[in-house]
Amino acid sequence: MTEQILFVLLTIITLGSAIVVVTHRNLFHAALALMVSFAGVAGFYITLDAGFLAAAQLLVYIGAISILIIFAIMMTRRLMQATEQPFNSQRGLSIVGALVSFVILALVIGRYWPRTPDLEIYLASKPAVPDAILQGSVAQLGVSFVSIDAYVIPFEVASVLLLAALVGAILVAWPKAEDQS
Amino acid sequence: MIPLSWYLFVAAALFCIGLYGVFARRNAIAILMAVELMLNAVNINLVAFWRYMTPERPVGMAWAVFVLTVAAAEAAVGLALIISVYRNRDSVVADELDLMKN
Numbered sequence: 001m002t003e004q005i006l007f008v009l010l011t012i013i014t015l016g017s018a019i020v021v022v023t024h025r026n027l028f029h030a031a032l033a034l035m036v037s038f039a040g041v042a043g044f045y046i047t048l049d050a051g052f053l054a055a056a057q058l059l060v061y062i063g064a065i066s067i068l069i070i071f072a073i074m075m076t077r078r079l080m081q082a083t084e085q086p087f088n089s090q091r092g093l094s095i096v097g098a099l100v101s102f103v104i105l106a107l108v109i110g111r112y113w114p115r116t117p118d119l120e121i122y123l124a125s126k127p128a129v130p131d132a133i134l135q136g137s138v139a140q141l142g143v144s145f146v147s148i149d150a151y152v153i154p155f156e157v158a159s160v161l162l163l164a165a166l167v168g169a170i171l172v173a174w175p176k177a178e179d180q181s
Numbered sequence: 182m183i184p185l186s187w188y189l190f191v192a193a194a195l196f197c198i199g200l201y202g203v204f205a206r207r208n209a210i211a212i213l214m215a216v217e218l219m220l221n222a223v224n225i226n227l228v229a230f231w232r233y234m235t236p237e238r239p240v241g242m243a244w245a246v247f248v249l250t251v252a253a254a255e256a257a258v259g260l261a262l263i264i265s266v267y268r269n270r271d272s273v274v275a276d277e278l279d280l281m282k283n
Contacts, residue, residue, distance in 0.1 A: 003182070003183055004183060007183055007187060011191050014191065014195060015191070015194055015195060015198065018195055018198045018199070018218050019198055021198075021202065021211075021214055021215070021218060022198055022199070022201055022202030022205070022206065022211070022214075022215055022218075027208060027210060027211060030211060030214060031214065034214050034217065034218070037195075037218065037221070038221065041195075041221045041224070041225060044188070044191070044225055044228075044229075045225075045228055047183075048188070048228050048229055048231075048232040049232055049236075050228050050231070050232065050242060050245075052242070053224075053228060053242060053245055053246070056246065056249060057224075057249070060249050060252075060253055061217070061221070061249075061252075064253065065217065065252065065253060065256045068256055068257065068260055069210060069213065069214060069217075069256070069260065071260075072210055072260040072263055072264060073210055075264055075267070076210065076263070076264070076267045076273050085207065086206065086207060086208065086211070087205045087206065087207060088205060088206070088207045088275075088276055090204055090205060091205045093204070094200075094201050094204035094205035095201060095205075097200070097201075097204060098197040098198070098200045098201035098204070099197070101196075101197050101200055102193055102194060102197040105193035105196070105197070106190060106193060109186050109189045109190060109193065110186065110190075122233075123184060123185040123186070123233055123234075124182065124184045125182030125183065125184065126182070126183060126232065126233065127233060127236065129236045129237075133236060133237055134236065137236070137239050137242065138239075140238075140239050141239040141242050141243060141246070144239055144243055145243065145246075150243070151243050154247060158247055158250045158251070161250070161251070161254055162250060162253065162254050165254035165255075165257055165258050166254075166257055168258055168261070169257040169258050169260070169261035170261070172258070172261040172262055172265050173261040173264050173265055175268070
């Protein structure tokens with residue numbers, strides 16, 4: 001029972017602050033709500049026994065990406081304080097589009113996802129797994145990143161992508177020579 | 182006991198909230214925040230499927246880490262672009278960035 005209560009609480013925190021993110025007029029408050037939403041997602045990772053990912057979520061999303069977004073908001077702040085309309089003219093259409101997408105996804109998950117009866121029982125509750133496997137999963141993850149049979153190529157590509165993205169970000173944001181004078 | 186579908190419903194809802202943000206917001210930074218919400222929804226799905234279907238192999242976790250990496254790269258480049266655009270055009274409203282129109 002406590003599991004369900006925890007799940008519902010996490011859902012309310014995550015989805016509620018996500019709605020604040022997309023609807024709040026003040027961008028700075030939206031960014032703070034985004035941090036709460038990220039924390040809620042980290043809570044879901046903990047309920048799914050993925051403690052490492054929860055820690056990575058806290059570090060990367062709340063620690064880095066949110067701060068980057070807040071910096072960007074502050075750098076473009078003059079516009080944020082203007083009492084301008086936060087939504088474009090497609091707002092009504094967007095609500096309909098998002099709702100229709102959700103209904104389609106919910107129908108697929110709830111009704112049309114092909115399931116055999118034994119799989120149904122298997123997915124009805126979190127399968128019990130020995131603690132040794134769950135605790136070893138982070139070590140296994142680390143090994144799989146450098147194992148030639150698993151993800152060494154995507155891992156190296158991801159590191160090159162990060163390097164290229166950061167160099168590109170500095171290059172794009174670098175002030176032009178005439179701006180400095 | 183929590184069925185797998187609960188996690189999938191939450192992830193679908195989070196994804197659609199992000200979708201709405203991308204469609205309806207005018208400010209480019211707000212659009213970027215909505216994209217981050219959508220990436221998080223995908224990650225919840227990946228980790229939930231890992232835990233329920235293949236807990237003995239860390240496939241879902243590995244891909245969740247890759248999504249995290251790409252999200253970080255995307256945020257860095259996106260915000261650099263926004264700052265650059267703001268410096269040049271004094272605006273980050275997506276409707277007004279019509280340099281490549283016509």
